[in-house]
Amino acid sequence: MNFQQSYDQAMTHPHSFWANAAEDIDWGRTWDKVLDETNAPFYQWFTGGELNTCYNALDRHIENGRANQTALIYDSPVTASKQSFTYLELRDRVAVLAGALRKMGVNKGDRVVIYMPMIPETAMAMLACARIGAIHSVVFGGFAADQLAIRIDDAKPKVILSASCGIEVAREIPYKDLLDAAIDQATYKPSHCLIYQRPQVKSQMTADRDIDWEQACAEAQATDCVMMASSDPLYILYTSGTTGNPKGVVRDNGGHAVAMLWSMRNVYNVQPGDIFWAASDVGWVVGHSYIVYAPLLNGSTTILYEGKPVGTPDPGAFWRVIEEHKVNVLFTAPTAFRAIKKEDPHGNYLKQYDLSHFRTLFLAGERCDPDTLKWAEDLLNVPVIDHWWQTETGWAIAANCLGIEQLPIKPGSPAKAVPGFDVQVLDDMGGKVAEGNIGNIVIKLPMAPGCLTTLWNNEQGFIEAYLKRYDGYYLTGDAGYIDDDDYLWIMSRIDDVINVAGHRLSTGAFEEVLSSHPDVAECAVIGVADKLKGELPLGLAVLKSDVTRNHSEIIPELIALVRKKIGPVAAFKQAVIIQRLPKTRSGKILRGTMRSIADNTSYKMPATIDDPVILDEIKLALKTLGYAGTS
Ligand code: COA
């Protein structure tokens, strides 16, 4: 079947298409219905079906002859250590950890927050939850205690799993201290915390609450998999929306397992036994899907890398890992390649390594600029595949599906909609725009299996954020167009979300923090173009009229406040104080216009602006930070 036939098959016969894909998963009970539309727009996949995701990711491979195949390789240049686990070893470690969780009172349906660095125990924690039917919610380590507290209050975990520290290049991040601060702040309190003591930092344990990981595992019994309904939640993953309140994306067990496995073979062309490396973090959706679940469901070997593309120790780090572990396919964000290109523009480091096993590079997480794509292609001499997806979908909405048929590559486009996704571009009135014209990118319901089923504790929010704008369609939040070859072009977000080094952040959340500073009357945060990270946040603050303090005192306070409230991952390092914000006569802040000024791109003077002179003032202020052109 070629790509078009496969796509058409998924659209015209979704039931048989996905039933066929589901045959590759082991079910305890076969589904009654492939797609249950009775409660639309809340669709359910494989209703009546029962399975266990951990069983499918580990146990069944042991039963099918892969017991001694490497399942997971941990490679950590920041601690100068490496470790490999066969499927048997990983399963045994996971089963015992699951037993420890059980002993702590964790049962099917309970939530477990995982706030951990990139160590094998983090993947084990996710799989142990899946094994006993607990719903995990991994929180990225680069978030501050405040953000962790918000997520604890929303997910209400019975238990939190954490480690004594994370390591950012040479800096130790005291995860346990951040966790303690978050629990202090949160209204909800977990019964216990299971703490993995890393050799680099020994944490103080809180009596009656904290339990030592290794000791708990030494005393626990291995526990078997629990059968889950296909529609039971596997995990919650919080992502940024327009406000400071993150959205808890809920993923099911059945649809997710089917989509993960299908994507591994059909999008990435990765077979059981192949070595797959997603250079991301388990705290992001890429890490959930392609460090942990998909490669293991597929019987492949996954790499968990605790390091950076540069500086650990040099820009040859990725090539070293590829050679050493015979990686076949790498998936990362374009920003990682921009970082390598910046430090080693001629690819000199690559010459030291043998990449003969390497087949393909996949990029996603942000727009892939054609220069970076071309640079990577020339350097590596393998296909470089841009693909587009988001936390909500959990896997690619648009891609060049190498496992089906390699389509011509158009740099700047993530190629075509993946089978199962009916992607359309609509105008503000809900009409389809003509080919080549920009509009709101939507997906006609129902979406392929594996996509979010709802938002945690917030069905109404799910409808408001994604389904209300256009009846019968899911709003992706991205704007773009489809060309006459059916290729998609993703141009920008339509909301207040910005993308910093492949990390999705909300300018609304930044603004809430800046507004809480006692000297700030009002503010705006915009995403400005950055050669390395794609976008960077930039704050513009108007002070209260009675503030007489020096700006040079206030600006560092604003920067520190965002770091404290959101975290280092916000990369918020630039702010200016201005007299007034440009607004329309109805009071809407002209963020888009300010962004164009900062990026020095053309913009139309908004007809409804209350006072055009303000834009000149903004231009002057932004020039002090090196933006808004040089003339
Ligand atoms: N725990 C604690 N702090 C973290 C962290 C974690 N897990 N991850 C990042 N941080 C910190 C960093 O140390 C940095 O702090 P600093 O301001 O004190 O320097 C800050 O958060 C920003 O981190 P990052 O965005 O990673 O920037 P960087 O300058 O350290 O590295 C890149 C830049 C391009 C090398 C890096 O962003 C990268 O490797 N990106 C790969 C893409 C990726 O993983 N995308 C995820 C989705 S696919």
Ligand code: AMP
């Ligand atoms: P996240 O949910 O953090 O994965 O972020 C998803 C968002 O990142 C998407 O909605 C897009 O705005 C952006 N994005 C991801 N992949 C791509 C891509 N290949 N091209 C353009 N934008 C992308």
